[in-house]
Amino acid sequence: MTTAVAVCDSCTKARYRPAQRADELLRPLLPAMVPWLAGRRWFAHERGCLQELRPVTSTVIPLDPSDPDSPVLVHAVMVARHSTNATHRYQLLLGVRRGLPERLAPALIGQAVGGEWDGRMVYEATADPELMSRLLEWTALGGSDSLRLSRPDAAPIPLDLPPHPLSVEQSNTSVVYGDRLMLKLLRRPEPGLHPEVEVLGALTEVGSTRTTRLLGWLSTGDGDGESTVLGILTEFLPAHGSGWDMAVGHAADCLTGGRRAVPTIGGFTSDALALGEAVAELHAALAQAFGVTRMAPDEVDELTDGMQRRLRAAVRAVPELEPYAGRIATLYQDFGKVALRGRGVDGQRIHGDLHLGQVLSGDAGWKIIDFEGEPSKPVAERGRPEPALRDVAGMLRSFDYAAQQALGETLRREGGTEQPADGEPSAARLRRIRRAQAWAVRNRRAFNAGYAAAGGTDPHCHPVALRAFEADKAVYEAVYESQHRPEWLPIPMSAVQRLVSGR
Numbered sequence: 001m002t003t004a005v006a007v008c009d010s011c012t013k014a015r016y017r018p019a020q021r022a023d024e025l026l027r028p029l030l031p032a033m034v035p036w037l038a039g040r041r042w043f044a045h046e047r048g049c050l051q052e053l054r055p056v057t058s059t060v061i062p063l064d065p066s067d068p069d070s071p072v073l074v075h076a077v078m079v080a081r082h083s084t085n086a087t088h089r090y091q092l093l094l095g096v097r098r099g100l101p102e103r104l105a106p107a108l109i110g111q112a113v114g115g116e117w118d119g120r121m122v123y124e125a126t127a128d129p130e131l132m133s134r135l136l137e138w139t140a141l142g143g144s145d146s147l148r149l150s151r152p153d154a155a156p157i158p159l160d161l162p163p164h165p166l167s168v169e170q171s172n173t174s175v176v177y178g179d180r181l182m183l184k185l186l187r188r189p190e191p192g193l194h195p196e197v198e199v200l201g202a203l204t205e206v207g208s209t210r211t212t213r214l215l216g217w218l219s220t221g222d223g224d225g226e227s228t229v230l231g232i233l234t235e236f237l238p239a240h241g242s243g244w245d246m247a248v249g250h251a252a253d254c255l256t257g258g259r260r261a262v263p264t265i266g267g268f269t270s271d272a273l274a275l276g277e278a279v280a281e282l283h284a285a286l287a288q289a290f291g292v293t294r295m296a297p298d299e300v301d302e303l304t305d306g307m308q309r310r311l312r313a314a315v316r317a318v319p320e321l322e323p324y325a326g327r328i329a330t331l332y333q334d335f336g337k338v339a340l341r342g343r344g345v346d347g348q349r350i351h352g353d354l355h356l357g358q359v360l361s362g363d364a365g366w367k368i369i370d371f372e373g374e375p376s377k378p379v380a381e382r383g384r385p386e387p388a389l390r391d392v393a394g395m396l397r398s399f400d401y402a403a404q405q406a407l408g409e410t411l412r413r414e415g416g417t418e419q420p421a422d423g424e425p426s427a428a429r430l431r432r433i434r435r436a437q438a439w440a441v442r443n444r445r446a447f448n449a450g451y452a453a454a455g456g457t458d459p460h461c462h463p464v465a466l467r468a469f470e471a472d473k474a475v476y477e478a479v480y481e482s483q484h485r486p487e488w489l490p491i492p493m494s495a496v497q498r499l500v501s502g503r
C-alpha cells in the first residue's frame with residue numbers, strides 16, 4: 001500500500017492563518033516554504049490537501065543584532081491542517097540572508113516575498129554553521145519564553161564547537177557540534193514530556209553507561225502553559241559504526257566467504273553476544289530508574305488486546321497478512337494464557353523500538369540510542385510498563401533483517417534476484433539462502449546468550465512470549481514496509497510465515 005501524496009498545486013496556495021506577530025514574520029516566507037515542506041521525509045503525507053499553516057510560536061534570532069543586513073534564524077513551530085482535518089505540528093528552522101554563499105546553495109528553499117525580508121534568500125538553517133552556533137549560544141545564554149534550553153545540571157556547555165548537520169536522512173534533523181555534542185531537532189514535536197528526555201534524563205541520573213548522557217533540551221511554552229520539547233542535546237559518540245552497517249557487512253562476508261560453515265564464534269557473533277549483554281544492562285538501568293512491577297491480569301489483557309487490535313488494523317492495511325491472521329491471533333492468545341499462569345510476567349520501562357540501527361559500537365562497547373519509542377504508538381502509551389522481552393524480540397527481528405538484506409545484495413551482485421521461472425533455484429543460490437538463515441540463527445542465539453549471561457530473563461525459557469512478541473513486531477514491520485519501502489515487505493512477511501508455522 002502506498003500513502004496518498006498530500007500536496008498538489010492547490011496545496012501551495014494553502015491559507016495562512018494569522019497568529020499575532022508571527023503572521024507578519026512568516027507570511028513572506030510561506031510561498032517558498034509550502035512546496036519545500038511537502039518534500040521533506042518528516043512531512044506527514046496525509047490523504048487530502050494541505051489547507052492551512054498556523055504558526056504556534058516564532059522566534060527571530062539575528063546573527064548580529066546590531067546589523068540590519070545580518071543573516072537571521074527564523075525558528076517556528078507551525079500546525080498544518082489537511083482537508084481531512086488531520087493536523088500535524090512541525091518545527092522549522094529557516095535561514096534568511098541577502099545572498100546565499102555557494103556552500104549553502106543546496107539548502108536553498110526559495111525567496112521571501114514582501115515584508116521586511118522581501119527578496120532575501122530563505123534556506124534550511126540547520127545547514128548553516130553560523131546560525132547553528134548562534135542557536136546554541138543564544139538558548140544557552142537564556143533564550144526566550146518561546147525557545148529555551150533546560151539543563152539537568154550546571155555542567156558548562158562548550159559554545160565554541162564547530163557545528164555540522166548529520167548527513168543521514170532521518171525522522172528528525174541532528175546537528176553535531178565538534179564531534180562532542182549532538183542536538184537532535186524534533187521535526188514533529190508534540191506538547192508534553194518527551195519520552196527520550198524522560199528516559200535519557202533518568203538513565204543519566206542512575207549513571208547508566210549504555211547510552212548517551214543528556215545535556216539539555218530545547219523547549220517552548222505554548223501559551224496554554226504546556227511546554228513542547230523541540231530538541232535534545234546529548235553527548236556525541238564517535239562510533240566505529242552502527243550495528244546495522246556492521247551486521248549487514250558481516251552477514252555479506254559470511255554468505256560469500258570460503259568457510260564451509262557459519263562460525264559459532266567470531267564474525268559478528270561475538271558482537272551479538274556483547275550486544276545482548278549491553279541490552280540486559282540497559283534493562284537493568286531502566287528497571288532501577290523506573291521500577292519493575294508484576295503485570296496484573298487486566299494489564300496482561302490490555303497488552304494482548306492491543307496486539308490483537310494492531311493485527312486487525314495491519315490486515316486492513318496489508319492484505320498479504322490476511323491468510324496468517326488467525327494463526328497470529330492464536331500466538332497472542334497463547335501468550336496471554338501463559339502470562340496469567342504461574343508467577344506471571346514482569347513489566348518495566350523498555351526501549352520500545354530496539355533494532356540494529358539504534359545501537360552504536362565504539363571504544364566503550366555498545367551504546368543504545370533513540371528512546372522515542374515506537375513511532376506508531378501515541379506518546380502517552382509509549383511509557384507503559386511492558387515485558388523486557390519485547391525489546392529482545394525487536395533485536396531478534398533485526399538479525400533476520402540484516403541477513404535478508406545481505407542476501408538480497410549478494411544475489412543482486414551475482415545477477416538476478418528472481419526465483420528462476422522453471423522453479424528450481426541453482427545450488428549456489430540455495431547455498432546463499434541457507435547461509436543467510438544460519439547467520440541469523442547463530443547471531444540470534446549469541447544475542448540471547450549474552451542477554452541471559454548479563455542478568456536478563458533467559459529468552460530461551462520463554463518461547464511462547466518471544467514468539468508472540470516477534471510476531472507482533474513482524475506485523476508492525478509489515479505495515480511500516482508497505483508504507484515506506486514496499487520492496488522490503490517480503491522480509492517481515494517471511495518472518496510471519498516462519499513464526500506461524502512454528503519454525
Ligand SMILES: Nc1ncnc2c1ncn2[C@@H]1O[C@H](COP(=O)(O)OP(=O)(O)O)[C@@H](O)[C@H]1O
Binds near residue numbers: 174360
Ligand atoms: N549520541 C550520538 N552519537 C553519535 N551518533 C549518534 C548519536 N545519536 C544518534 N546518532 C546517529 O544519528 C542517527 C539518527 O539518530 P536517531 O536518534 O536515531 O534519530 P531519528 O529519531 O531521527 O531516527 C543514528 O542512526 C546515529 O547514526
Ligand SMILES: O=P(O)(O)O[C@H]1O[C@H](CO)[C@@H](O[C@H]2O[C@H](CO)[C@@H](O)[C@H](O)[C@H]2O)[C@H](O)[C@H]1O
Binds near residue numbers: 355
Ligand atoms: O526510524 P526509526 O529508527 O525510529 O525506526 C523505524 O524505521 C526503521 C527502518 O529505518 C524500522 O526498522 C526496520 O528496518 C531496519 C533496517 O532498516 C531493521 O534493522 C529493523 O529490525 C526493522 O524493524 C523500524 O521498525 C521503524 O520503527
